[in-house]
Amino acid sequence: MSQQVSSPPKASLPPVPDCIETVVSKQRQLSWQVASNLFISFKYAWCGISYAFQTQRNFRIHVSVGALAIGLSIFLHLKSVEIAVIGLTIGLVLALELLNTAIESIVDLTVKQTYHELAKIAKDCAAGAVLVSALVAVTVAATLLLPPLLALVLGSKSS
Ligand SMILES: Nc1ncnc2c1ncn2[C@@H]1O[C@H](COP(=O)(O)OP(=O)(O)OP(=O)(O)O)[C@@H](O)[C@H]1O
Structure with a gap:
């Protein structure tokens, strides 16, 4: 008895792009607006920093504490x-705070005012990243600043 063997159904694969530029340019078509030059890019980046400073209490606290630590x-x-090490840790905290703000906005844009377990995970993890970096920054600053600060305070008391 002859057995008919049918060939497996072909998987529908996405079309292979000619080159990476094609993919990139197609994705950029989805953007409402693309910065036309470097100066405009900086302007939009500054808008983001300014937005975070005006709306995020934690960002303002981190900027103030960071400035204090550098001054000290x-x-x-x-x-x-x-x-430089203290500056790096402060920069990391501020950059993660900006990413946290971006993730919050994307989540709110996606789920709006509805509860979603994945929205909670995204926001909680982003906030956790900021907390971890802030704890590291405080530890580094305390390690480097406390010994000379204590020496100054105790030295001025004994004299
Ligand atoms: N759509 C949502 N679905 C589920 N949980 C949410 C949602 N929106 C917010 N939450 C929960 O509420 C918490 C606070 O939300 P919020 O948008 O104020 O973020 P946040 O990280 O606390 O902000 P910030 O970093 O400014 O303090 C989130 O960490 C998350 O646990």
Whole structure:
């Protein structure tokens, strides 16, 4: 008895693009507006920073504490590399706070005022990333600033 073997159904694969530029240019077509030059890109980036500063209390706190830490580092004559490390940790916190704000906006845009478990995960994880970076920044700043600060305070008391 002859057995008919049918060929497996062909999987519908997405069309292979000619080159990566094609994919990129097609994706950019979805954007409402594309910055035409570097100066305009900086302008939009500044708009984002300004928005976060005006609307996010945590961002304002991080900017203030960061400025205080850098000011104290200079006042206490910390080494350049130590000031750079403190600056890096502050920059990380601020950058993650901006990403947190972006994720919050995307989640709100997607689910609006409805509850969704995945929206909760996205927002909680983004907030967690900020918290982790802030704890690291505080630990680094305390390690580098406290010894000279205590020496200054105790030295001025004994004299
Ligand atoms: N659509 C939603 N579905 C489920 N849970 C949500 C939703 N929106 C917010 N939440 C929960 O409420 C919390 C607070 O939301 P919010 O939008 O104020 O974010 P946030 O990270 O607390 O903001 P910020 O970083 O400014 O303090 C989130 O962390 C999340 O647990």
